[in-house]
Amino acid sequence: MFTEPARAMMTQTTTLAERLLRSPAVAALTSPHGVDRYLELINPMWAATEVRARVVDVQRENPDSGGAAVATLTLQPTSTWRGHRAGQYVQVGVELPGSARRLTRCFSISSAASAPGERFTLTIRAHDEGQVSKFLVHRARPGQVLHLSQAEGEFTLTESPATPTNRHLLFITGGSGITPAMSMVRTLLRDGYDGHVNRRVTFLHFARSAEDQIFAAELAGIDAGDNGVDVRLFHGDQLFSEQLLTRIVPDFREVDTWACGPAGMVELVSAAYGVSPTDTSGSRLRVEFFKPPTVATGSAAGDLTFARSDATAANTGASILEQAEAAGLRPEFGCRMGICFSCTARKTDGTVRNVLTGEESSLPDEDIRICVNAPVGSCTVDL
Amino acid sequence: MTTKLTPDQLHAFGKEMDSIRQRILADLGEEDATYIRGVLKRQRQLEVAGRALMYLPPAWPLAVAALSLSKILDNMEIGHNVMHGQYDWMGDPGLNSRMFEWDNVCPSAQWKYSHNYIHHTFTNILGKDRDIGYGVLRMDEDQPWHPYYLGNPLYAFLLMVFFEWGVALHDLEVENLVKGTRTLEENRALHAGIMRKVKRQALKDYLLFPALTGPLFPLTFAGNAIANLVRNVWAFNIIFCGHFPAGVESFTEAECLDEDGPDGPTESRGHWYYRQVLGSANISGSPLFHIMSGNLSHQIEHHLFPDLPARRYPQIAAEVREVCERYGLEYNTGSLRQQLGSVARKIIRLALPPRRTTDREPTAAPVSEPVAA
Ligand SMILES: Cc1cc2nc3c(=O)[nH]c(=O)nc-3n(C[C@H](O)[C@H](O)[C@H](O)COP(=O)(O)OP(=O)(O)OC[C@H]3O[C@@H](n4cnc5c(N)ncnc54)[C@H](O)[C@@H]3O)c2cc1C
Ligand code: FES
Numbered sequence A: 001m002f003t004e005p006a007r008a009m010m011t012q013t014t015t016l017a018e019r020l021l022r023s024p025a026v027a028a029l030t031s032p033h034g035v036d037r038y039l040e041l042i043n044p045m046w047a048a049t050e051v052r053a054r055v056v057d058v059q060r061e062n063p064d065s066g067g068a069a070v071a072t073l074t075l076q077p078t079s080t081w082r083g084h085r086a087g088q089y090v091q092v093g094v095e096l097p098g099s100a101r102r103l104t105r106c107f108s109i110s111s112a113a114s115a116p117g118e119r120f121t122l123t124i125r126a127h128d129e130g131q132v133s134k135f136l137v138h139r140a141r142p143g144q145v146l147h148l149s150q151a152e153g154e155f156t157l158t159e160s161p162a163t164p165t166n167r168h169l170l171f172i173t174g175g176s177g178i179t180p181a182m183s184m185v186r187t188l189l190r191d192g193y194d195g196h197v198n199r200r201v202t203f204l205h206f207a208r209s210a211e212d213q214i215f216a217a218e219l220a221g222i223d224a225g226d227n228g229v230d231v232r233l234f235h236g237d238q239l240f241s242e243q244l245l246t247r248i249v250p251d252f253r254e255v256d257t258w259a260c261g262p263a264g265m266v267e268l269v270s271a272a273y274g275v276s277p278t279d280t281s282g283s284r285l286r287v288e289f290f291k292p293p294t295v296a297t298g299s300a301a302g303d304l305t306f307a308r309s310d311a312t313a314a315n316t317g318a319s320i321l322e323q324a325e326a327a328g329l330r331p332e333f334g335c336r337m338g339i340c341f342s343c344t345a346r347k348t349d350g351t352v353r354n355v356l357t358g359e360e361s362s363l364p365d366e367d368i369r370i371c372v373n374a375p376v377g378s379c380t381v382d383l
Numbered sequence B: 001m002t003t004k005l006t007p008d009q010l011h012a013f014g015k016e017m018d019s020i021r022q023r024i025l026a027d028l029g030e031e032d033a034t035y036i037r038g039v040l041k042r043q044r045q046l047e048v049a050g051r052a053l054m055y056l057p058p059a060w061p062l063a064v065a066a067l068s069l070s071k072i073l074d075n076m077e078i079g080h081n082v083m084h085g086q087y088d089w090m091g092d093p094g095l096n097s098r099m100f101e102w103d104n105v106c107p108s109a110q111w112k113y114s115h116n117y118i119h120h121t122f123t124n125i126l127g128k129d130r131d132i133g134y135g136v137l138r139m140d141e142d143q144p145w146h147p148y149y150l151g152n153p154l155y156a157f158l159l160m161v162f163f164e165w166g167v168a169l170h171d172l173e174v175e176n177l178v179k180g181t182r183t184l185e186e187n188r189a190l191h192a193g194i195m196r197k198v199k200r201q202a203l204k205d206y207l208l209f210p211a212l213t214g215p216l217f218p219l220t221f222a223g224n225a226i227a228n229l230v231r232n233v234w235a236f237n238i239i240f241c242g243h244f245p246a247g248v249e250s251f252t253e254a255e256c257l258d259e260d261g262p263d264g265p266t267e268s269r270g271h272w273y274y275r276q277v278l279g280s281a282n283i284s285g286s287p288l289f290h291i292m293s294g295n296l297s298h299q300i301e302h303h304l305f306p307d308l309p310a311r312r313y314p315q316i317a318a319e320v321r322e323v324c325e326r327y328g329l330e331y332n333t334g335s336l337r338q339q340l341g342s343v344a345r346k347i348i349r350l351a352l353p354p355r356r357t358t359d360r361e362p363t364a365a366p367v368s369e370p371v372a373a
Helices: A004-012 A016-021 A024-030 A035-042 A131-139 A175-190 A216-224 A242-248 A263-272 A320-326 B007-027 B030-053 B057-083 B108-121 B147-161 B163-170 B174-179 B184-212 B214-243 B269-278 B287-292 B296-304 B310-326 B336-349
Strands: A051-060 A070-077 A089-095 A102-108 A120-125 A145-148 A168-174 A200-207 A229-235 A256-261 A285-289 A303-306 A311-314 A344-354 A366-369 A373-381 B259-261 B264-266 B282-284 B333-335
Touching: A024 A035, A024 B184, A035 B030, A070 A131, A070 A145, A089 A131, A102 A120, A102 A131, A102 A175, A120 A131, A120 A175, A168 A175, A168 A263, A175 A200, A175 A229, A175 A256, A200 A216, A200 A242, A216 A229, A242 A263, A256 A263, A263 A285, A303 A320, A320 A373, A366 A373, B007 B269, B007 B310, B030 B057, B030 B310, B057 B108, B057 B214, B057 B287, B108 B163, B108 B184, B147 B163, B147 B214, B147 B336, B163 B184, B163 B214, B184 B214, B214 B282, B214 B296, B214 B336, B269 B296, B282 B296, B282 B336, B287 B296, B287 B310, B296 B310, B333 B336
Parallel strands: A168 A200, A168 A256, A200 A229, A256 A285, A303 A373, B282 B333
Antiparallel strands: A051 A070, A051 A145, A070 A120, A089 A102, A089 A145, A303 A311, A344 A366, A344 A373, B259 B264
C-alpha cells in the first residue's frame, strides 16, 4: 500500500545517473555481462538493476529471555529497491562464511510499507538447526551486504485506511508469523489510521511463552493507545480455537482476516473459516505460511529415481525434496514452498503433482520445483 | 594403440577416478570462490583498461593487448568453466551456468548443448562427436578421404581466424543440412538466437566503442577486431592441442557399449572415463599459461571431471597420470610447441589420401561425409 507522498517519491528518486546506468546504451556497452557485474566490483551498494542491502543495525528483540533468539535487522537497500507493500516478503541471499555458498531464504518485512530506496527491517527467529536464520540472528553485523529480491507476495493490505468499506481488520498470528501483520499495523498507524470513524483492528497473537513474545512493549503501547486497535496476546497452552475467536470477534467470517503462523495454527484458522489452508477463495481469510502445510501428497506408489546420483527409493508420496534428503542427497533449496525457484531440477520422466495446487504434470524433460512437487507413481529427476 | 582393459580393470579404474572426484567435491569452498572472483575482477579490469587506452593512440598496442587478454580470460578460465557448472554450487547468479553469457558470438545456451552435452558425452566417438573436425576438417584416419580434404590446411587456417564464428555456426550443423539429415525448420530458432547475439557483439565492438572514441574510430575498430582475432587464434590452438595431437584415439559407437543395461547395451562408467583419457591430450606449461588456457591445458583432467573447478586440475594431474600409467593408459602430454607441431602434421597428413590401407582395420562405424562433397 503506497501513500501519495510515497508514490510521488517513487517517480522522482530516479536520478539522472541511475537512468543512464539503466539505459539500453550502457547495457549494449557492458553486454553480455550487464552493468551490475562491473558496478559491484567498485562498490557492492552500487547497482543498476539488482537489489542488495547493507545491514545498518542489529537489535536483539528478546535478550536473555531464554526463548529462541530473535533479532531485527535494519537494512539500507540499494537505490534499485522499489519499496514494499505491508505484508510482503523479500528473498535474502547470504554467503555463509567458510563455505562460500550463497543460501536464499524468505523473510517478511516487519517495518511499515517502504518507499523506493528506503530502509526497512526484517525480524528473524533463529532455528536451532537453521543455517541462515542462525547466521543472521547471531552473526550479522552492521556493514555486511546481503543480496535481495524485490518485495514479493500478495499477503498484503488490500485497502487503505481511507477506504469506507474497511470497517474491521483481523490479524491472527503465531510465533514469528507476527512479522507481516506487524508491518500492516505499523503502516496503518503511521498513515493515520485512528479507528475513530467506526473502524477497528483486532490483533490476536499466539506465542509459545511470555519470554518468546516479541515486540511486547510496542504491542502494549499500541493496545493502550486511543486508536481502535485491540491487541490480545496468548501464551503457552492458550491455543487458537474457533470458540476463542467467536468470543472475541463473533462475526469473524464477515471480517477481512490475515493469518500467518505455524502450519498447525493456520490449519485450525482455515477450518474455522470453512476453507482449506491452501485454497481460501470464497472466504475473507488470507493466509501466509513460513513453512508449507502438511497437505496430502502424491500417491505412495512406484519408485523415485535420482538419475545423477544413480539412486532409487520407493516413493513415499512426500515432496521430491524431502524424499531426496531422506535418501541422503543435499539438493539446493531456499523457501521450501515454491516461491524462490532455488530448488528447480529437471524431471526427465514420470508424473508429478503440485502439492499446493493439486495440478499434475507428465511432460518429459520439465523443470520442476522439487519442494512443492511429489511423484505420482514412478518418476525420475536429475538430482 | 593403448592397452585394452578388461571389464574388471575398467571398473576399478572408474572407482579410482570417482574417488578423486569425491575428494575434490567435498573440499570445495572459500578458496575456489575467492579464486574465480579474483580472475573475474582481473578480467573486468583488463577490459576497462583496454577500452580506456583506446583513447590514447600511442598506447594502442597496450589497449589491444589488454582487451585480448580480457577476452581470452572471459572465454576460457571464466566462460567455458562457469558454463560447465563448475561454480554452480556457490549459488551466485553471476557465476551460474544457467545464467552466464560470454563475450563470444555463440549464444551460451547453444554452446552448452553442443559442447557440454554432445562433445563431452560422446567424446571422440566417430559420427557422434561433432567436434571431430567441426564438420569441415578431416582430423581422424577413420574419416574417409575425399579430394575436398586437400584443402584441410586452408580450412584449418580459416577456422582458426574465424574460430568464434565457426563455433557459433557449428550448432547449425550445416553439413547435416547439406546431407539432408537435418531440416531448415530445426535451425530457425537457433538461427534467431545466433543473430541476436551476433548483433549485440558486433554492435559494441564494431560500432559503439569505436564511435565513442570519435576521430579514432578506425583505430578502435581495428583494435577490437584484432583483440577478437587474438582470442580466436589462441582458443583454436589450445583446443586443437587438447584434442588432435598424435596418439589421441577415436572410438566407434559399438566398441563403447561394454555393459548390459536395462534398455540394451550401454557404456560403463569405467569405460567412459577410459575414453575421456584416451580422447584428450594435455599441454605442459607455467601456472600463468594454465590460467590463460582456462586450464584446458589439463584437457585430460577436464574431460574426466568437466564440472570440477578448473583450478583443481593442476592439483590432481600428477595423481591422474599415476593412475593412468598404472593401468597402462597413455597419458598424452607435451609442450605447446610439441603438441602444435603434432596437430599441424596431422592436418597436413590427413589432407592427403591414406598411403597404405592394408594395416588399418576396416571400421563399421557410420562416418560422416565431408560437407562439400
Ligand atoms: C514467505 C515467507 C516469509 C517468512 N518470513 C519470516 C520471518 O519474517 N521471520 C522468520 O524468522 N522466518 C521467516 N520465514 C522462514 C524463513 O524463510 C526460514 O525458513 C527460516 O528462517 C529457517 O531457515 P534456516 O535457513 O535457518 O533453516 P534451514 O537451514 O533451512 O532448515 C533447518 C531445519 O529447519 C527446518 N525448517 C526450515 N524452515 C522452517 C520453518 N519456517 N519452520 C520450522 N522449521 C523450519 C528445516 O526443515 C530443517 O530441518 C519466512 C518464510 C517464508 C516462506
Ligand atoms: S525451495 Fe524455493 S521454490 Fe523450492
